[in-house]
Amino acid sequence: MNDLLYSHTYQIQGRDFEHGGEASSDIKEALKRMGINPQVIKRTAIASYEAEMNIIVYTEKGELLLEVYPKMIRVTATDRGPGIEDVELAMKEGYSTAPPEIREMGFGSGMGLPNIKKNADRLLIESHPGKGTKVIFEIDIPNASV
Amino acid sequence: MRAREIVSLIKGKVLSGESLLDEVEIKRGFAADLLSDVLALVEVENRDVVLITGITNPQIVRTAVLMDIPMVIVARGKRVPWETITLGEEKGVIVVSTELIVFVTCGLLYKAGIEGARITRGP
Numbered sequence A: 001m002n003d004l005l006y007s008h009t010y011q012i013q014g015r016d017f018e019h020g021g022e023a024s025s026d027i028k029e030a031l032k033r034m035g036i037n038p039q040v041i042k043r044t045a046i047a048s049y050e051a052e053m054n055i056i057v058y059t060e061k062g063e064l065l066l067e068v069y070p071k072m073i074r075v076t077a078t079d080r081g082p083g084i085e086d087v088e089l090a091m092k093e094g095y096s097t098a099p100p101e102i103r104e105m106g107f108g109s110g111m112g113l114p115n116i117k118k119n120a121d122r123l124l125i126e127s128h129p130g131k132g133t134k135v136i137f138e139i140d141i142p143n144a145s146v
Numbered sequence B: 001m002r003a004r005e006i007v008s009l010i011k012g013k014v015l016s017g018e019s020l021l022d023e024v025e026i027k028r029g030f031a032a033d034l035l036s037d038v039l040a041l042v043e044v045e046n047r048d049v050v051l052i053t054g055i056t057n058p059q060i061v062r063t064a065v066l067m068d069i070p071m072v073i074v075a076r077g078k079r080v081p082w083e084t085i086t087l088g089e090e091k092g093v094i095v096v097s098t099e100l101i102v103f104v105t106c107g108l109l110y111k112a113g114i115e116g117a118r119i120t121r122g123p
């Protein structure tokens, strides 16, 4: 159960909209190569992309850690950004502090964190205002799909 | 409907994915300027959904790739940056620009038989 099959850390540069989403695309490719169930891959990729874009939009830098176990995938997104004052509020659909210029780029509908929750089997958000945020989520791999 | 037919219907300009125009078959469409809405709502079963948007940055291609969306239409004649075009080429996503506004683009496609995308509820 606990054998780590694969792990990789992706560095994310804040404000780098041009490369935003690259890490999640790489995660999707890595999981495909491992022959994981497409539905599981899609859910992982969507949730990773939301976490990645939050690091890009709200912080200077951070990282995504991908860990693949026989029965589940875990992604840990860590940053040293401003943190989230009220996590419960941030989890509400439609809640966003994104400024207008970010909205013009297609972000800031306040659907990112709810979307991670929807796609993950387990989600944990740990945030300390002024220090940073850690978003950890896990997606189960159904039997016999690896 | 073939991607190539859609391009001529909306008098579009193909920016990337030219070689895929005859193999991509579109059945459904979704219009959005907020990419999280695409990620949260659109269900794509057979790579047959087209995204119509006013967003031009490379994130439209990233979102398309993640969602298995083969074709993106940028409406209202917005200039699409080079980074988006090259990423579309690299990832094999058809990116088309049209002078038409989103409303008219969607209307033409709907009249031609393209339905709204299926919406997901829960994983």
Ligand SMILES: Nc1ncnc2c1ncn2[C@@H]1O[C@H](COP(=O)(O)OP(=O)(O)OP(=O)(O)O)[C@@H](O)[C@H]1O
Pocket (backbone or CB within 6 Å): A050, A054, A055, A057, A058, A059, A079, A081, A082, A083, A084, A090, A091, A095, A096, A097, A098, A106, A107, A108, A109, A110, A111, A112, A113, A114, A133, B036, B037
């Ligand atoms: N890593 C982070 N660091 C600091 N604040 C964050 C972080 N992630 C999210 N937030 C805060 O939580 C809010 C809600 O985030 P969420 O991802 O749900 O929506 P959004 O990013 O505003 O819009 P969308 O994801 O739909 O484009 C953000 O507006 C921001 O205030």
Ligand SMILES: [Mg+2]
Pocket (backbone or CB within 6 Å): A050, A053, A054, A108, A111, A112, A113
């Ligand atoms: Mg977000």
